[in-house]
Amino acid sequence: MTTAARTVSRSPTIILVFLLLAYILNFLDRQILGILLEPIKNDLKFTDSQLGILTGPAFALVYSLFGIPFALLADRTSRSMVITASLGLWSAFTALCGTATGFWQLFAYRLGVGLGEAGGVAPSYALIAERFPPAQRGKALGIFSLGVPIGLGLGAILGSWIAQNFDWRTAFLAMGILGLILAPIFKWVVRDPPRVAGAAAPSMGTLMATFPLVARKPSFWLLALGASLSSLCGYGLATWVASILIRSFDMSLIGAGRFLGSLLLIGGTAGVFLGGLLADRLGGKDRRWYAWLPAIAWLITAPLYALGLMVENLTLVWLLLVIPNALNILWLGPITTAVQHLVEPSKRATASAAFLLINNLIGLGVGPLLIGLISDALKSTYGVESLRYAAMGVLVFYLVAALLTLIAARYLRNDWVDEPQP
Template structure:
């Protein structure tokens, strides 16, 4: 027996390493958000330019290559594609620390987006392969903990390193961490055997899979609902630290700890609760996979607005904790639902199609839109322009809830059960 074969291939072990990679995925995204203020001071960027770096510079490449990488993962090795992606985005994260101009940092962010394009959809498919349908929502919910944990650690660790060293060292440290994990990940995580007789996906899979989901109204409603939620979520995760510094007078480390605690406590609770409730309630009625996030977003919008408007920092934290849990609750339920809109062999490609929409709208628009509105409001509101820009985008949570509620009309009909 070889050393690689001696590694236990339990679903739990696979899930743990997928979670570690996903934590680094979001840590490397968030670290730019927490470093916006020192980067702005050092390189003299506007909020609109910072919005481009945090949004479109990453999202365009991330979305463009997500589907081809998912096809490659379905045809070859899902764990191999994830490993290569992890190494690539970590390398470019480290290179971000060497940037001396807007266009250099823009190019390196493109590289981070290229690498991360191959991480998520193959991970969804590996989890769907490893866990039975009754446990899939919970497993995807645990995997999705990488979002709040990565965002939270990015805020805390990034701000600490930048405060004690500089923002360039923060990028370098995070990149090196990923480069160390990549070979260990490949050694441990292995693909399960392919289903005997299954036809490997080809480039034609994209043209076969997308029409399958495109004919299903629930796909579009869930995709656009999640995307508008992500527009708010990515935008707020990017800019809240800067709001705390500009409008509440916090230090960089103080803002990092404040935001990190919200994401780690609230976000982690919300993701886990979403996965748990999806399995618990979804077994009774598939519509709960859409009802859960819709209810959460309807509560998120007013609470987040109230939290941004009050002046007492302790009250701000208390008010923002609940919406930081609820705004991310959708990850387990909706990603599980998307997995069940197609047969198992097409899951990575279907997930990638969903992620293209989610990231182009959510990640591509959210951070830039808040930065653009902030620059437009600066002459009226001064340092508070960023706070009011964040308030303006909260309306998209309400639209997301409406779209997802409409999806409940179609979800049971569109659902594809696992083969017996």
């Protein structure tokens, strides 16, 4: 095999590695605020409600609304350029977060982080789909999805270490600078494949015309709302668990970061692999498993998470929480696969964009803020334990998510669109 041939054969793997690195930084920069809530609260005198706004709506608002326009821009121009610009933008605003001196300043910088991250995921999906043949696409997307637990876990561990040894501002600056260094290297390595001659790029009109097709299917709304309520809990807990460990278990910042980071890395990584593996094996026999699997996982997640937050022995807390930290993310493979098959292949981008819009607005926008609001409301009664009880209270949404997804299973076989036969 010639050198040129070897270079071509390795290029999809190299591109996937760099897409994964960018995705890890995406979630690392998103999670780092969660691990730094306590030092920020103590330094800038914020309430839990204000911290909830910073971790929820301040990010989710622009992240959700700009995802579709950036995806269209990537399809019409250069996907690698859009990802590079997004990486540079969110990294710059992450660094700026370290300079904030008040609530509204930090709020504005978090809007900037959300704006940048809105252009990262959809173009990455498209590049993977173009670079990998159908038989390898599922595995490639599964590897790419590992950016979620790895980024969340590293954000907790690295952020707490830097803040403990320096300060919270240095943690933001360090993570932002890391992304700014990666951006030009990413653009040099990741190239768009040649465009197919005569292929028309999608437009907003095309998207608006095809959305009603998926919107008429009950399974879409039930799956989207179920996943969104799960994300409400997942994002909220990932944001606040470190603060619970510090307040209720008297852990140090770096101890809480290691504790949470290990849960996210071990549990989350296992959950992503397990979800994709079981979905492929069971879903091929009965498509309803794409809905049953997440529902079963959430029914187990809620009581285990509640029990883990109630006990006082930290070893037992970790053992109880690592399982739901795997199960609460298991839905990624089954549900995103099911949503892709509710429409014909040419309309899958629209279905995915609509699903992500709903999921991000509810999950990211509501979850962290809701826990912060409940914590402030309970503070006069429960004092320092108010945050722990607030986190336990939102676990009920896992049960509602399971119910919605079980109902979705009834419609999934009828709503499913088969691949066209060659």
